[in-house]
Amino acid sequence: MFVLFPPRLARREHSGKEYQLSKTRPLLLHLYRTHRANPQAEVSGQELEHELGLTPEAVRAAVAELVSEGLVESDPLLTNLWMRLTEKGLAFCEENFGGEA
Numbered sequence: 790m791f792v793l794f795p796p797r798l799a800r801r802e803h804s805g806k807e808y809q810l811s812k813t814r815p816l817l818l819h820l821y822r823t824h825r826a827n828p829q830a831e832v833s834g835q836e837l838e839h840e841l842g843l844t845p846e847a848v849r850a851a852v853a854e855l856v857s858e859g860l861v862e863s864d865p866l867l868t869n870l871w872m873r874l875t876e877k878g879l880a881f882c883e884e885n886f887g888g889e890a
Contacts, residue, residue, distance in 0.1 A: 821882035834870030
């Protein structure tokens with residue numbers, strides 16, 4: 790599907806939920822790096838497809854999972870999908886990816 794990173798990133802606890810980081814890690818890391826460069830920026834689904842080599846379906850599935858966990862907010866339009874980190878998502882990324890961005 791979209792397991793792009795090594796399985797060494799198995800699972801982490803956050804707010805009582807386990808996240809399978811290997812599935813959403815590339816997307817979260819890209820959003821986190823974008824946020825660090827410009828906290829007001831939003832990322833498009835097409836950008837994630839291009840930058841991460843994901844299909845539109847894979848992007849939508851990952852975003853839906855992250856939205857359901859409250860880590861990302863999105864604005865799905867008819868032709869594209871726009872998203873950015875929530876405060877909870879930012880805290881999660883800083884805790885898990887702080888040194889990688």
